[in-house]
Amino acid sequence: xxxxxxxxxxxxxxxxxxxxxxxxxxxxxxxxxxxxxxxxxxxxxxxxxxxxxxxxxxxxxxxxxxxxxxxxxxxxxxxxxxxxxxxxxxxxxxxxxxxxxxxxxxxxxxxxxxxxxxxxxxxxxxxxxxxxxxxxxxxxxxxxxxxxxxxxxxxxxxxxxxxxxxxxxxxxxxxxxxxxxxxxxxxxxxxxxxxxxxxxxxxxxxxxxxxxxxxxxxxxxxxxxxxxxxxxxxxxxxxxxxxxxxxxxxxxxxxxxxxxxxxxxxxxxxxxxxxxxxxxxxxxxxxxxxxxxxxxxxxxxxx
Ligand code: GRG
Numbered sequence: 617x618x619x620x621x622x623x624x625x626x627x628x629x630x631x632x633x634x635x636x637x638x639x640x641x642x643x644x645x646x647x648x649x650x651x652x653x654x655x656x657x658x659x660x661x662x663x664x665x666x667x668x669x670x671x672x673x674x675x676x677x678x679x680x681x682x683x684x685x686x687x688x689x690x691x692x693x694x695x696x697x698x699x700x701x702x703x704x705x706x707x708x709x710x711x712x713x714x715x716x717x718x719x720x721x722x723x724x725x726x727x728x729x730x731x732x733x734x735x736x737x738x739x740x741x742x743x744x745x746x747x748x749x750x751x752x753x754x755x756x757x758x759x760x761x762x763x764x765x766x767x768x769x770x771x772x773x774x775x776x777x778x779x780x781x782x783x784x785x786x787x788x789x790x791x792x793x794x795x796x797x798x799x800x801x802x803x804x805x806x807x808x809x810x811x812x813x814x815x816x817x818x819x820x821x822x823x824x825x826x827x828x829x830x831x832x833x834x835x836x837x838x839x840x841x842x843x844x845x846x847x848x849x850x851x852x853x854x855x856x857x858x859x860x861x862x863x864x865x866x867x868x869x870x871x872x873x874x875x876x877x878x879x880x881x882x883x884x885x886x887x888x889x890x891x892x893x894x895x896x897x898x899x900x901x902x903x904x905x906x907x908x909x910x911x912x913x914x915x916x917x918x919x
Contacts, residue, residue, distance in 0.1 A: 630909040637675040641695060642666075644674075648696045648749060652741065660730040660738035661745075665703050667721040668859075670917075672842075672910070673698040673809060677817035679906040680831060686821025693754040694765055694820060697746035698813050701773050704739040704746075705782075705809070711735060714786065715864065722859035743773065757820055765816045772812035781805025785870070793871035799840065806846070807839025814838075814907075830896045834907065837893035841886040842914050847872035848882055849919065858919050886915050 645665055652658035674695030681691035710717040710725040711732060718728050727735035750765050771777055781804025788797065814835035818828055847865065851874055855862040865872045873882035893911045897904040 628905040628909065630906075630913070633906055633909070634675065634913075637678060638671050640678070640692070641671045641674045641699065644692045644696045645699060648693075648700070648745070648753075656730065656734060657738060657741060660726060660734045661741055663729060664707050664720070664726050664738065665700065665742065667723060669699075669703075669721050670919075671699060673702050673813040676810065676813040676835075676907070676910060679910060680814045680817030681821045682817075683900060683903050683907060684818040684821035684823035684827055686817070686823075687756075690754070690756050691817050691820045693749040694816050697749040697769065698809065698816070700742040700746040700749070701769065701778075702809060704742040705773075705778050707735050707739040707742075709782070714782070715868065717861050717864065719855060719861050720859065746773075758822075761819055761822060764819045768812045768815050768819065772808040777804055777808030777812075781808065788871060790869040793876075795876055798871055798873065798876065802840055802843035803836070806843040807836060810839035810842060811835040827900070830899070833896045834893045834911070837889040837896075838911050838914055841889040841893070841911075844873045844882055844886040844889075845915055845917065847874055848879060848886075849917075852879070853919060883915070890915050 649658065649661055649665065652661060677695040677698055678688050678691055682688050706720055707726045709715050710720055711727055718725050720726070725735075726738060730738065746769065747766060750762055750769065754762055773779070781801050784797065785801045785805050788801065793801075811832070814831050815828065818831050823831070849858060850862060850865045850872065853862055864870075865875075873885065877885065890911045894908050897907060
């Protein structure tokens with residue numbers, strides 16, 4: 617478990633909220649796999665999906681559903697789908713053709729254990745299972761809401777999101793990158809799925825346009841802040857704490873926020889983004905406590 621600061625505001629206990637969310641998500645993830653054949657594929661999928669991780673994306677989805685007045689239980693299949701897409705992206709990102717890493721979530725990367733072919737296919741199976749979770753395993757959610765969720769997930773995972781960000785990121789290794797390009801990479805590679813996490817929870821609850829608009833702004837800001845902090849942690853934290861190889865951006869000669877702006881200015885930017893995210897949710901005051909605390913957690917996290 618990461619070190620975390622208990623944020624207690626108006627009787628809201630953030631540590632307890634986070635722990636309860638993680639328990640719920642872990643249980644749902646555990647029950648979401650099976651019956652994959654052959655056994656090696658199932659093992660590879662379970663290995664990465666159940667390897668821990670902060671579970672931030674599913675927790676954001678559940679919190680957003682609750683803020684919009686929805687039944688959190690109905691959002692659980694989508695929450696697991698988000699973690700599946702995220703895990704797939706980590707497996708593929710670690711492959712030799714991409715970031716070529718051998719440590720993830722504190723253990724050897726998927727391809728180191730199961731081989732490249734199985735790792736690629738385990739990622740593919742998780743990505744497609746994610747859509748199955750929403751389309752076929754979300755009882756009780758009206759079909760038109762599920763269709764919107766599927767739309768958001770497609771945009772986030774594909775060329776307009778993760779894939780687009782990743783390809784620009786790879787092309788930027790070893791070359792000078794300006795702040796606009798760096799922001800493009802961060803918003804797509806990392807921000808798109810965080811944004812989808814927040815929006816899908818609200819869509820399942822049937823949120824109105826005002827709230828969806830506010831959540832769009834909130835999630836764009838926290839998505840960018842999240843990756844800025846990721847860049848900072850890459851240079852300030854150890855591999856042991858991060859559970860992945862620290863200092864990777866330097867080795868791969870990547871442009872990062874600390875490289876362009878320095879550590880202090882990068883931190884200040886992330887904090888300003890979190891402030892902006894919280895500001896936009898102020899009309900929802902008390903009900904938004906979990907999302908406000910999650911925004912602050914993004915800049916205070918140590919891994
Ligand atoms: C094949 C459709 C398809 C997409 C894959 C490989 C790829 C395209 C994109 C890479 C996206 C990527 C790995 C972005 C980094 C995002 C990031 C900051 C990950 C770390 O997230 P945390 O800190 O990790 O939430 P945990 O382990 O806590 O879940």
